[in-house]
Amino acid sequence: MTQLSYRAAFALIVKRDLMIAFRHRDDIVNPLLFFIIVVTLFPLGVGPESTTLSRIAPGIIWVAALLATLLSLDRLFKSDYADGSLEQMLLSPHPVFILVLAKIVAHWLLTGLPLILIAPLLAVLLHLHESSYGALMLTLLLGTPVLSLLGAIGVALTVGIKKGGVLLSLLVLPLYIPVLIFATSAIDTAAMNLPYSGQLAIIAAIFFASLTLAPFAVSAALKVSTN
Amino acid sequence: MQFDSISAFLAMGGYGFYVWLSYGVSILVLALLVLSSLSNHKKTKQHIAQRQKREIKLRQAAELQKAQASADTRL
Amino acid sequence: MNPRRKKRLTIVASIIIGLGVVAGLVLYALSQNIDLFYKPSEIYNGKEDSGLKAIDGQRLRIGGLVVPGSVHRDSDSLKVSFKLTDMRMPISFSDTDPTVTVSYDGILPDLFREGQGIVANGILVNGNMIEASEVLAKHDENYMPKELADDVGEKHVKPSYSQAQLESTN
Amino acid sequence: MSNLNAKIEATSTNINPLLRACGLTCIREERVLFEALNFTIAAGDIVQIEGPNGAGKTSLLRILAGLSQPYDGNIYFQETPLAQQREAFHQELLYLGHLPGVKDEMTAQENLEFNLALHGLHTGSAEKTLSEVNLLGFEDAFASHLSAGQHRRISLARLWQSQAKIWILDEPFTAIDKLGVKKLEALFLQHADNGGCVVLTTHQDLSLPAERVKKVTLAYRFS
Amino acid sequence: MMWKWLHPYANPKTSYHFAGKILPWCTRLAVIFLTIGVTWALLFAPADYQQGDTFRIFYLHVPAAMLSMGIYLGMAIAALSSLVWQLKLADASAAAMAPIGAAFTFIALVTGAAWGKPMWGTWWIWDARLTSELILLFLYLGVIALHNAFEDKSLAGKAAGILALVGVINLPIIKYSVEWWNTLHQGATVSKLGQPSMSADMFWPFLVCFIGFACFVTALICLRFRTEVLNRNSMRPWVRELVANEGKTHAV
Numbered sequence: 001m002t003q004l005s006y007r008a009a010f011a012l013i014v015k016r017d018l019m020i021a022f023r024h025r026d027d028i029v030n031p032l033l034f035f036i037i038v039v040t041l042f043p044l045g046v047g048p049e050s051t052t053l054s055r056i057a058p059g060i061i062w063v064a065a066l067l068a069t070l071l072s073l074d075r076l077f078k079s080d081y082a083d084g085s086l087e088q089m090l091l092s093p094h095p096v097f098i099l100v101l102a103k104i105v106a107h108w109l110l111t112g113l114p115l116i117l118i119a120p121l122l123a124v125l126l127h128l129h130e131s132s133y134g135a136l137m138l139t140l141l142l143g144t145p146v147l148s149l150l151g152a153i154g155v156a157l158t159v160g161i162k163k164g165g166v167l168l169s170l171l172v173l174p175l176y177i178p179v180l181i182f183a184t185s186a187i188d189t190a191a192m193n194l195p196y197s198g199q200l201a202i203i204a205a206i207f208f209a210s211l212t213l214a215p216f217a218v219s220a221a222l223k224v225s226t227n
Numbered sequence: 228m229q230f231d232s233i234s235a236f237l238a239m240g241g242y243g244f245y246v247w248l249s250y251g252v253s254i255l256v257l258a259l260l261v262l263s264s265l266s267n268h269k270k271t272k273q274h275i276a277q278r279q280k281r282e283i284k285l286r287q288a289a290e291l292q293k294a295q296a297s298a299d300t301r302l
Numbered sequence: 303m304n305p306r307r308k309k310r311l312t313i314v315a316s317i318i319i320g321l322g323v324v325a326g327l328v329l330y331a332l333s334q335n336i337d338l339f340y341k342p343s344e345i346y347n348g349k350e351d352s353g354l355k356a357i358d359g360q361r362l363r364i365g366g367l368v369v370p371g372s373v374h375r376d377s378d379s380l381k382v383s384f385k386l387t388d389m390r391m392p393i394s395f396s397d398t399d400p401t402v403t404v405s406y407d408g409i410l411p412d413l414f415r416e417g418q419g420i421v422a423n424g425i426l427v428n429g430n431m432i433e434a435s436e437v438l439a440k441h442d443e444n445y446m447p448k449e450l451a452d453d454v455g456e457k458h459v460k461p462s463y464s465q466a467q468l469e470s471t472n
Numbered sequence: 473m474s475n476l477n478a479k480i481e482a483t484s485t486n487i488n489p490l491l492r493a494c495g496l497t498c499i500r501e502e503r504v505l506f507e508a509l510n511f512t513i514a515a516g517d518i519v520q521i522e523g524p525n526g527a528g529k530t531s532l533l534r535i536l537a538g539l540s541q542p543y544d545g546n547i548y549f550q551e552t553p554l555a556q557q558r559e560a561f562h563q564e565l566l567y568l569g570h571l572p573g574v575k576d577e578m579t580a581q582e583n584l585e586f587n588l589a590l591h592g593l594h595t596g597s598a599e600k601t602l603s604e605v606n607l608l609g610f611e612d613a614f615a616s617h618l619s620a621g622q623h624r625r626i627s628l629a630r631l632w633q634s635q636a637k638i639w640i641l642d643e644p645f646t647a648i649d650k651l652g653v654k655k656l657e658a659l660f661l662q663h664a665d666n667g668g669c670v671v672l673t674t675h676q677d678l679s680l681p682a683e684r685v686k687k688v689t690l691a692y693r694f695s
Numbered sequence: 696m697m698w699k700w701l702h703p704y705a706n707p708k709t710s711y712h713f714a715g716k717i718l719p720w721c722t723r724l725a726v727i728f729l730t731i732g733v734t735w736a737l738l739f740a741p742a743d744y745q746q747g748d749t750f751r752i753f754y755l756h757v758p759a760a761m762l763s764m765g766i767y768l769g770m771a772i773a774a775l776s777s778l779v780w781q782l783k784l785a786d787a788s789a790a791a792m793a794p795i796g797a798a799f800t801f802i803a804l805v806t807g808a809a810w811g812k813p814m815w816g817t818w819w820i821w822d823a824r825l826t827s828e829l830i831l832l833f834l835y836l837g838v839i840a841l842h843n844a845f846e847d848k849s850l851a852g853k854a855a856g857i858l859a860l861v862g863v864i865n866l867p868i869i870k871y872s873v874e875w876w877n878t879l880h881q882g883a884t885v886s887k888l889g890q891p892s893m894s895a896d897m898f899w900p901f902l903v904c905f906i907g908f909a910c911f912v913t914a915l916i917c918l919r920f921r922t923e924v925l926n927r928n929s930m931r932p933w934v935r936e937l938v939a940n941e942g943k944t945h946a947v
Contacts, residue, residue: 012586020575020578085574091538094559153858157841160845164844167840170837174830174834177826178830192360194338194360198330198331199334201331205323205327209320212321212324213320224854224857229738240747240748242813246748246751252805257911259798260798260915264919268925272938275925278929279939411813411817412746412814413816501846
């Protein structure tokens with residue numbers, strides 16, 4: 001019997017998830033549209049004054065990114081759970097955390113990456129300070145994978161529960177708070193032309209911590225949920 | 228004793244509102260916690276007792292049915 | 303080494319490396335000035351560790367001791383200004399200490415007094431003036447009864463306001 | 473060994489045990505489904521698990537496959553507890569549950585190929601295998617256009633390629649026509665003869681020779 | 696196994712009765728200590744030279760804050776042992792602790808706000824310690840919500856345990872946030888061994904209050920633990936017997 005290597009198993013799952021998502025484009029487009037609409041609501045609600053907008057821009061973009069990710073999390077395990085493929089993956093002869101990591105990476109490619117690409121455009125609409133663009137991109141680059149990783153823990157815990165939607169946000173949003181705090185603080189600091197490497201280092205630390213530990217938490221949670 | 232009169236005690240040196248707010252909320256929360264814990268315990272026991280009664284009934288019904296069935300075959 | 307062992311070793315090693323990276327990043331972050339906190343002397347000389355100086359118009363947090371005798375209160379509004387100097391233990395003041403002037407328009411916290419440690423959020427103007435949007439009193443972790451404090455020579459009078467002063471905000 | 477709550481024909485007299493259940497107890501939502509269950513499944517066995525609805529057949533299969541944890545007791549695969557050798561066990565396991573695990577967004581062939589690849593099998597002959605389960609001509613059809621029976625056939629197609637010794641099948645005949653059932657039964661017999669074992673639940677009567685099929689009968693319990 | 700001596704207590708029946716035996720003693724101790732402690736704190740402890748009588752909030756705020764973290768730590772340890780060693784009773788005790796911890800976190804936050812308003816000049820500031828204590832409250836609420844979301848109590852316990860363990864990272868942040876970041880919140884007073892930064896006539900009532908709260912928490916954990924054990928073992932003969940017997944005595 002040929003035994004797939006870790007890398008081959010990882011690539012197999014990523015490829016499959018991407019293929020399914022591209023054939024079912026709503027799943028990619030809808031969270032992105034949600035992100036754009038939420039961000040455009042603020043100038044309408046707060047008023048189009050550019051000084052106010054540029055002050056709250058980092059917060060708006062990050063909160064919208066948080067909510068958009070939260071909205072897209074359902075896709076991560078729910079449909080696989082509903083049609084039994086999750087069960088088959090848990091029974092495959094690979095360590096579960098490899099499969100989980102592959103699914104999270106696919107999720108990030110499908111939600112985090114589009115958010116990062118569209119964010120500078122929205123930042124223009126919100127009159128973000130010119131010197132903050134670098135910080136915005138860097139925090140999103142380091143921060144959105146954390147959103148996918150930590151979110152996966154929440155989804156894995158609630159995947160078996162019928163009305164898990166509200167519960168999911170209750171579990172996941174508190175875990176997102178540190179990322180939000182340090183990301184917006186980094187962007188604010190950058191706006192004042194000050195070094196923001198400290199905040200960036202903390203986000204990077206959160207990223208590495210969740211990258212090493214979340215796959216194990218998720219696989220434990222999936223084993224509980226599919227029980 | 229740090230206070231000369233009851234009114235001085237209640238005033239808490241001008242900070243009465245904050246002090247009594249703290250103590251009031253704490254007592255309220257802890258009282259609610261104790262009451263809910265006690266009622267939970269009681270409810271659990273009632274729930275178990277109720278289910279036992281239901282099971283006894285179910286078993287009696289099954290035995291009755293069996294007895295009837297065997298009576299039917301004898302006839 | 304059998305493949306099963308090898309796999310397990312890879313996993314353990316990657317976890318350890320991951321956590322090591324995390325620890326390193328956290329230590330680095332702690333050496334940085336994340337919350338824009340300055341001491342009065344650092345307004346002049348730049349941050350102790352990085353030498354970074356605050357610029358005019360920058361938002362910052364400043365923390366220090368209120369210099370005795372420096373508090374000036376406007377008699378018919380809530381405007382107040384005072385000088386801050388570096389916090390040091392035990393508390394002492396000398397004329398040569400660098401000081402910054404904080405101006406504030408609002409009700410001071412009850413703990414505010416001369417010689418007290420405070421934290422102010424505000425904007426730096428004119429190199430060593432701070433227009434505070436918020437003044438918060440920082441309390442140290444030492445508690446003692448009044449009598450004992452009187453013996454040591456500490457006393458505290460909380461700031462009081464006249465009706466006219468309070469109404470001036472409205 | 474007391475098995476108060478279940479009638480068991482699979483016994484421990486076999487020389488070559490693949491799976492051994494020891495003191496299995498399963499409790500679901502405060503109801504005891506079965507208690508202190510002991511049995512052994514050896515190479516060459518076809519075991520049918522019987523019982524009324526709600527007796528815990530599916531739960532027992534899921535515990536055997538290692539998907540659920542029993543409340544008490546242990547499963548041994550080749551005399552070593554499951555938990556200590558998950559990957560080696562999954563290498564030798566093929567489990568098909570109630571749900572076929574077929575993605576609507578993929579074609580029949582892609583579904584089968586993914587399932588085979590996930591379990592480390594060659595994907596080259598997927599098209600030929602699909603013809604075994606009567607899906608010739610449906611290879612490029614998206615699963616969303618196929619019927620429930622066809623979904624089940626896609627997932628069952630793995631059986632023809634499988635090199636796993638232990639097959640655990642939950643209601644494999646649901647939505648399968650008579651001819652398909654015959655074909656599957658023949659495959660089970662062949663698998664058992666080749667040194668594998670099959671554990672399944674079904675409400676249909678198997679047309680296999682009675683001496684080949686061992687039965688585990690679970691009774692409905694009131695508590 | 697080195698845990699062999701623990702074995703009798705790993706039996707649900709034994710531990711149920713054991714908790715039942717501790718319960719009345721802890722309740723008595725809690726009532727005694729809390730009565731003395733609160734009276735002392737409110738009437739006899741001297742006012743602080745700076746903070747005046749608001750200092751009396753200290754006697755609620757500090758024990759509540761310490762216990763909110765202590766209970767979380769206990770819950771996380773219980774969750775870990777339930778996940779790693781499959782200890783079913785650890786699960787029950789973790790479930791028992793969550794609501795109590797949430798209540799104490801809430802008290803710590805409210806009393807802190809009521810103390811901060813007159814002293815710092817604000818009900819709330821978004822500094823590291825206050826924010827992370829707030830996140831702690833959210834984590835407790837998440838754990839409780841997960842416990843309620845699953846029908847099967849042992850699954851609920853495992854799921855909530857994973858969340859509790861993920862949240863453990865918050866504890867060191869709360870503990871060290873005051874030293875790491877320059878915040879308004881004062882440093883530790885009580886745990887500074889050797890050179891207490893508090894005079895004795897202020898410290899003793901605190902100690903009495905703290906012991907009282909600790910006994911109170913232990914008693915509550917025992918009570919809720921008993922409920923959880925009953926819930927998880929409701930089909931066991933000993934539980935049926937117990938419930939049937941109590942039903943009889945009540946009927947008489």
